[in-house]
Amino acid sequence: MADKGYYTCTAKNRVGTDIKAVNIIVASQSTRPYVAPVISAPSTVIVKYYTDARLVCNVTGYPIPSVRWEYNQVTQGRNIPGVKISGGVMLISNVTSEATGLYVCIATNDIGSSRANIMLEATYDSPKLLTSPLVYSGKAGISHNFTCSATGHPVPIITWTFASFSHHIDTLPPHKIHSHGNLIELVDMQESGILTCTATNEFGMDTAKATVIVHHSEY
Numbered sequence: 001m002a003d004k005g006y007y008t009c010t011a012k013n014r015v016g017t018d019i020k021a022v023n024i025i026v027a028s029q030s031t032r033p034y035v036a037p038v039i040s041a042p043s044t045v046i047v048k049y050y051t052d053a054r055l056v057c058n059v060t061g062y063p064i065p066s067v068r069w070e071y072n073q074v075t076q077g078r079n080i081p082g083v084k085i086s087g088g089v090m091l092i093s094n095v096t097s098e099a100t101g102l103y104v105c106i107a108t109n110d111i112g113s114s115r116a117n118i119m120l121e122a123t124y125d126s127p128k129l130l131t132s133p134l135v136y137s138g139k140a141g142i143s144h145n146f147t148c149s150a151t152g153h154p155v156p157i158i159t160w161t162f163a164s165f166s167h168h169i170d171t172l173p174p175h176k177i178h179s180h181g182n183l184i185e186l187v188d189m190q191e192s193g194i195l196t197c198t199a200t201n202e203f204g205m206d207t208a209k210a211t212v213i214v215h216h217s218e219y
Contacts, residue, residue, distance in 0.1 A: 037061035037107035041116040048153050049124045053095050057088035057105035057116055065107040065114075072101060095122050126204030127156035133197050133210035140216045143187045148197030150206060156199035160184050162212075164193040189214050
């Protein structure tokens with residue numbers, strides 16, 4: 001920058017003198033410094049079973065780094081179904097135990113490389129009953145509703161069984177199922193016995209029992 005300005009050139013001989021002037025302009029040139037890749041990423045990502053996971057590596061550096069992923073030392077997670085990769089973002093759909101574990105994000109440019117480890121974990125909840133069927137005592141020939149609900153992840157499935165006191169069978173008497181299994185209506189009740197509600201998912205079960213007493217007229 002100090003060399004910019006007007007310069008003059010003077011030529012002389014016995015005949016005379018000639019002078020030329022030139023303006024020198026020095027343009028500044030900024031060169032962006034090269035920077036090795038730097039990764040910012042969470043060390044652990046926790047999702048529920050059968051939901052989607054999003055693993056993100058925020059990468060900086062110059063030249064712009066290329067990004068690749070490894071899982072169990074296999075590039076790009078090719079051994080995991082349902083994986084989509086876009087640079088520093090990996091999407092894993094419907095996570096199960098097969099997809100959990102250590103993922104490695106690797107960023108590389110002309111200066112160097114960097115890597116970050118992300119541990120993917122999947123949580124679950126075994127079933128726990130919130131409401132249970134209540135003891136019932138009533139006349140024969142009428143209908144009655146029994147309820148049963150539970151929490152858990154994956155969502156528990158509710159099933160009902162009935163053990164008769166007199167016939168030693170486990171077949172449900174005439175009934176109707178409502179609310180995805182959370183409510184059972186015993187229709188035209190004739191049998192006394194034990195009604196059992198069971199909430200089940202792949203990680204466990206919870207049960208509750210209710211005594212059902214049906215009174216028959218003696219005439």
